[in-house]
Amino acid sequence: MVEPLRRYLTELVAVAGDVLGDEMCGAYAAGSVGLAAYQPGRSDVDVALVCAGPLDLAVARELVARLRHEALPCPARGLELVVYRREVARSGTPEPGFEVELNTGARMDFRATYGPAGRPPADGLFWYGLDRSILYQSGQTLLGPPAAHAFADLAPDDLRRLVLDALRWWLDRPVPPGDVPAPGAEDAVLGACRSWVRLRHGVWLPKVAAGRRLLAEAGPLVDAATTDLVEQSIAARDGGMSPSGPQARAFQRRVLAGLSGTSA
Known part of the structure; x- marks a missing residue:
């Protein structure tokens, strides 16, 4: 510290x-x-x-x-x-x-x-x-x-409901239109990674570590575009260029669909 x-x-x-x-x-x-x-x-x-x-x-x-x-x-x-x-x-x-x-x-x-x-x-x-x-x-x-x-942890059903509520709340936030960097979009991407890791693997991780865990998992969310987006989001936290708002939202929708069992 x-x-x-x-x-x-x-x-x-x-x-x-x-x-x-x-x-x-x-x-x-x-x-x-x-x-x-x-x-x-x-x-x-x-x-x-x-x-x-x-x-x-x-x-x-x-x-x-x-x-x-x-x-x-x-x-x-x-x-x-x-x-x-x-x-x-x-x-x-x-x-x-x-x-x-x-x-x-x-x-x-x-x-x-x-x-x-x-x-x-x-x-x-x-x-x-x-x-x-x-x-x-x-x-x-x-x-x-x-x-x-x-403190006590949440029951699994309550945890799942609150995580999904949080993802839906973030998806409702306005984002700048177009393919331009949106400061803060990196946190939206990595926050979604953290939600995925918590519900899939049972552990809360820092945002960057959660992004790397999701990529290492090589699961259903991970393709070349996701890898590029997560790596860009990690770099943005150290001064690199943020992803665009639409990029972040599209990824959040995929995470929400994957965790809730619905189509993106």
Whole structure:
């Protein structure tokens, strides 16, 4: 872990502990940090906090005020923080179930949401169950018991449903028309690879590793065009040219069809 990120996470845990006091049960790095794939300048910082019981709204608002970028500058693109009650974290539920969600950063739109009722369904309600599944497998413990003890994985049917929901959600996002590079399309391609690997092989991998795993599998998705697209997407994460939006969408549709048993 790079030193600026280490210092930031240490301070974040200290501030959260000051606000939550005895209610704080654990803190865990998720996402690219948990999966050991953090890229300075590109990755977000994903953190999950676990609290003993429901948070009073005043406490939740104080936590947001103390952790937002203006109060505690995030060294990454931004912080995506979610707070769960201990019983929700351990339940394996596919439901959002969060107490607080905070998005904040120099290159991230600010958002603070106090419970699932404040989250527009159009923004996706599948994120939380999937994130807790990743935390169960690969969460990096910053405070508290090991992540595999603090979180539970999803049941197979729930996992499959949320992964497919996520793929459909991404397919509904607008993309630039035409055969021109679309910044961010590489993440759409590699995110679809990660979905494929998780449902086919039972493991969450970083996006680049998932792309390489799919190519090594030489399965039904892999042909010369797929190989070129995935390799281009991997290179784009290090400054290369992004694939086009239509290329990414066509690949996502093939992944969705392959995982759901429908025609592309």
